[in-house]
Each structure stands twice: as C-alpha cells, then as structure tokens.
Amino acid sequence: MTKPMPLDAFTRLPPMLAADCVDGLAASIDAVAARAAPTHRFLRYGWFAAALQAYGGAARTLTVTREGEAVVALPMVRTGPGLLGLASVPGCYWPFRSFPVREDAGVEVGETLLARLACEANALRLGPVYDGDPGLELLKAAAAAKGWAVLDRFVADSFLxxxxxxxxxxxxxxxxxxxxxxxxxxxxxxxxxxxxxxxxxxxxxxxxxxxxxxxxxxxxxxxxxxxxxxxxxxxxxxxxxxxxxxxxxxxxxxxxxxxxxxxxxxxxxxxxxxxxxxxxxxxxxxxxxxxxxxxxxxxxxxxxxxxxxxxxxxxxxxxxxxxxxxxxxxxGPAIRDWLFVRPGLPALAGRMLRGAWRRSGHKQPPVTPAEGPGSTGPHTTD
The missing domain is CATH 3.40.630.30 (Gcn5-related N-acetyltransferase (GNAT))
Structure with missing residues (x-):
C-alpha cells in the first residue's frame, strides 16, 4: 500500500490574483465594502453613485479579485485636461474620499491594482483622506515597491x-x-x-x-x-x-x-x-x-x-x-491629498513637481510633545 505524502511535501501556490476595469460602477463595490474595516463600510455602490449624480463624471471601476472574490474596488473618474491622463476617486469630502478594501488585502493586492491602474491613467488622485486609511496604505506600500511617485499635501488636522x-x-x-x-x-x-x-x-x-x-x-x-x-x-x-x-x-x-x-x-x-x-x-x-x-x-x-x-x-x-x-x-490623524504617478516619465515629472504640489496645500501646524504624533485615532495603522 502506498503511503500518503506528508503535507510538507506539497508546494503551497500563491493565491490567484486578477485585475479588471469596467465602465461604470461595478457591483463588486458592495461585496468589498461589506468586508472592509467597519469605519469604511459606507463606501458602497450607492455612495459613489450619489457622488456621480450630484457632482457629475463618468466612472470606471478597477477591481482586483483573489481566487475569484473581489478584494478591492477602485472607482475612478477622469479629471483635468484629457491629455494628462489623470483620474480621481469620486465621492464626498465628508468624512473623506477613499475606496473600499477588504481587511485581509495584502500588498500583493495593491501591486496588482497599480499594475492595471498604469494601463488606465498616468496618475490617480486620492483624497482628502486620513493618514492610515486602508486604501491609502495599500497604494503606498505597493507604490514603494513598483517605482511609482507618491506626492502628498496637507489639508487639515482631524479631531477625535x-x-x-x-x-x-x-x-x-x-x-x-x-x-x-x-x-x-x-x-x-x-x-x-x-x-x-x-x-x-x-x-x-x-x-x-x-x-x-x-x-x-x-x-x-x-x-x-x-x-x-x-x-x-x-x-x-x-x-x-x-x-x-x-x-x-x-x-x-x-x-x-x-x-x-x-x-x-x-x-x-x-x-x-x-x-x-x-x-x-x-x-x-x-x-x-x-x-x-x-x-x-x-x-x-x-x-x-x-x-x-x-x-x-x-x-x-x-x-x-x-x-x-x-x-x-x-x-487626530492628519488629512491629506495624494497623487500616485505611474513609473517612467510621468513619475519623473511628478517628483519634479512634488514641492509645488505640497505648497498648494495648507501649512501643517506643529505637533506638541503632549499631543504626540496624532496617530492614535481609529483610521491609523501606525
């Protein structure tokens, strides 16, 4: 009788990731929002649809699936001159502008997201959004590994x-x-x-x-x-x-x-x-x-x-x-506006304009020792 192979003899394959971009708002937005952090579960299809109805724009949705299940859904609208290829996340400024990310999404999900995003836009504007926002942190971690330029400008402090x-x-x-x-x-x-x-x-x-x-x-x-x-x-x-x-x-x-x-x-x-x-x-x-x-x-x-x-x-x-x-x-955490600029000439131009982008925001007030770094609120991961 043949002995069964020990478990350590098998190679665990990495989860299958795939990215897709469709016109309009994808139904997958609600599935992702339902498994996002509780603080972000309002980022639903209806939330983004309301923004498009109130403020205009034609959306596309970039979705990353893992083993067939959506783990991140990024709605986007074109912004600025068409030749620049800029996109932004639609929504409402209150309480912030972000997109839903499942709580168990890892950096590999962000890398897959950015790889497809580079085919759709030269740069993505995200925000205003809190420091430590799950979508923001996912993009930042992936951008650092894949050569994207990341620009931020201060908007305001939050209070908790x-x-x-x-x-x-x-x-x-x-x-x-x-x-x-x-x-x-x-x-x-x-x-x-x-x-x-x-x-x-x-x-x-x-x-x-x-x-x-x-x-x-x-x-x-x-x-x-x-x-x-x-x-x-x-x-x-x-x-x-x-x-x-x-x-x-x-x-x-x-x-x-x-x-x-x-x-x-x-x-x-x-x-x-x-x-x-x-x-x-x-x-x-x-x-x-x-x-x-x-x-x-x-x-x-x-x-x-x-x-x-x-x-x-x-x-x-x-x-x-x-x-x-x-x-x-x-x-509490600072609120900032972010630009993620794809590798190559766009990223080079973005890095050259980093100072101008930062100056277009507000001056960040100093944090006193008694206040600490302002990263203890519910939005932060630090």
Whole structure:
C-alpha cells in the first residue's frame, strides 16, 4: 500500500490574483465594502453613485479579485485636461474620499491594482483622506515597491473625541455639564415647546432633509458665505445626501439629531455612524436662539444617545477646533491629498513637481510633545 505524502511535501501556490476595469460602477463595490474595516463600510455602490449624480463624471471601476472574490474596488473618474491622463476617486469630502478594501488585502493586492491602474491613467488622485486609511496604505506600500511617485499635501488636522477613555477616567458627560445644559434648556423653552428627535434609516425622506436645509438657510453659512458649502440645500450638497440615503445600508448609518422649537427646525447635528465610530459631519442652528446655545445642547444630547448605542469615539473631522477641544476632543490623524504617478516619465515629472504640489496645500501646524504624533485615532495603522 502506498503511503500518503506528508503535507510538507506539497508546494503551497500563491493565491490567484486578477485585475479588471469596467465602465461604470461595478457591483463588486458592495461585496468589498461589506468586508472592509467597519469605519469604511459606507463606501458602497450607492455612495459613489450619489457622488456621480450630484457632482457629475463618468466612472470606471478597477477591481482586483483573489481566487475569484473581489478584494478591492477602485472607482475612478477622469479629471483635468484629457491629455494628462489623470483620474480621481469620486465621492464626498465628508468624512473623506477613499475606496473600499477588504481587511485581509495584502500588498500583493495593491501591486496588482497599480499594475492595471498604469494601463488606465498616468496618475490617480486620492483624497482628502486620513493618514492610515486602508486604501491609502495599500497604494503606498505597493507604490514603494513598483517605482511609482507618491506626492502628498496637507489639508487639515482631524479631531477625535475618545468617549471610552473619558468614561474610564470618570463620569462623562459630567453631571455639572448636564445641569448647566438643563438650565439653558429651561430658558430656551421660553421661546416655545421644545422637541428633540433623531432621524436614521427609513426616516430619511424629503421632509427630513428639508428640515436640515431650513436650519442652514437661517444660519451663519447663509449670512456670511455664498451658501455653496451648505450640506443640505439645493445650492450646496443636498443632492448628494438625498441620493446617498437611497441605499438602505448607508441610510442606516446616516444619523441626525434635530431640535424643533414650536415645530420649526432650530438646530441639527448630522453624523455617519460606522460601528463604534461616529463621524460628526455637520451641525448648525438658528441664530435667533443663539443666546441659549441650542447647538451645544443638541450635540450633548446626541453624544449621550450615541453612548447608549455603543459609540466609543467621535471623529469631528477638520475645521474649527475651539468647541471641539472644549468638549474634550484631541488632535487626530492628519488629512491629506495624494497623487500616485505611474513609473517612467510621468513619475519623473511628478517628483519634479512634488514641492509645488505640497505648497498648494495648507501649512501643517506643529505637533506638541503632549499631543504626540496624532496617530492614535481609529483610521491609523501606525
């Protein structure tokens, strides 16, 4: 009788990788997003479709499969003069622009991705995106091995509120803070009946978005700017969020806390909940009630509700750091814009323009020793 061969006599073959690029948004995007890091599972077909609907562009999707299963899906749109062969990742700036990557994707997946990307574009713009983003790290590791030029420019610092750490130190929010809030709520109630409610999932409809837009039209953003940066008005980015909410998975992640005074919307906080992480995307209030801090009252109620729902960290993103630090937020990972330029003459030109690209961004503020490197947030891998 022939003895069976020992296992160590067999050669383990590397997994079969293949890359393909198709016109439009590939259905594989959702399959990859479902197995991405929990913080990135909103990067679904519906998310990118909403961006194309709101901001325009004709997409192509580059997909890498391993043993027949999609492990990364990279939607791209042409950008800039056609002769330059530039592509960018479509999407929304809030909370960031990236693409889905399965958590078990290795550098070999990134190398396969870049090999096919070189056939499709001279350079890819990724961002603004956080340091440590899975898609970013995959491309950086592969680019270093394959001779791609990698350019970055600083956009802003993020700010993170580590609720779990604050609660470990004692009761948070403090009872004294909640008492002050109740005092302000009592006086705010002098303007009319107060109604606090939350919106998510199937609750997202035109009326829900109209309420957020109504607050923005009364807020400082309408009084001091041209309104193009408003998140929910027709003149701003309202088209994107309404379209994104058509995806029921994304709609479940979208979250708003809304305050009404005598039935009229007076303040809101709008977030995207990704597992134990809450992305705080926008908040605003009617200045007619500003004396009683309606925005502050609302986001504390929102945070308390988030704790009840299992939220452990709030990512406040970029922007005004004053009120965020008062709450307890600390500087987190930097947000940057990246260019990946294929080997050869394009990479040579890219390296020559690295300084100009970096100067086109913002100046990065120094990190104090007490703050550390800013790489302890949920997006980082350092």
């Amino acid at each position: 509120l580590d609720i779990a750490a604050l609660q470990a130190e004692g009761i948070w929010p403090r009872n004294s803070t909640l008492r002050k809030n109740r005092f302000h709520e009592k006086h705010l109630g002098g303007h009319g009946e107060l109604d606090w409610n939350f919106v998510s999932g199937a609750d997202w409809d035109d009326a829900a978005f109209d309420a957020l837009a109504e607050v923005e039209r009364k807020s400082w953003i309408a009084a001091r700017t041209d309104g193009s940066d408003a998140k929910f008005t027709a003149e701003g980015h309202g088209g994107f969020w309404r379209a994104a909410s058509a995806d029921p998975v994304v709609a479940e992640m979208l979250w708003a806390a809304v305050l009404r005074v005598d039935g009229a919307p007076a303040a809101f906080s709008f977030d995207l909940n990704a597992g134990a992480l809450k992305y705080a995307i926008a908040n605003s209030y009617d200045p007619a009630f500003g004396k009683h801090s309606p925005g502050k009252l609302l986001y504390y109620r929102n945070l308390v509700r988030g704790i009840e729902d299992g939220i452990a960290t709030v990512d406040w993103g970029a922007g005004d750091s004053g009120y965020k630090q008062v709450i307890g937020a600390e500087r």
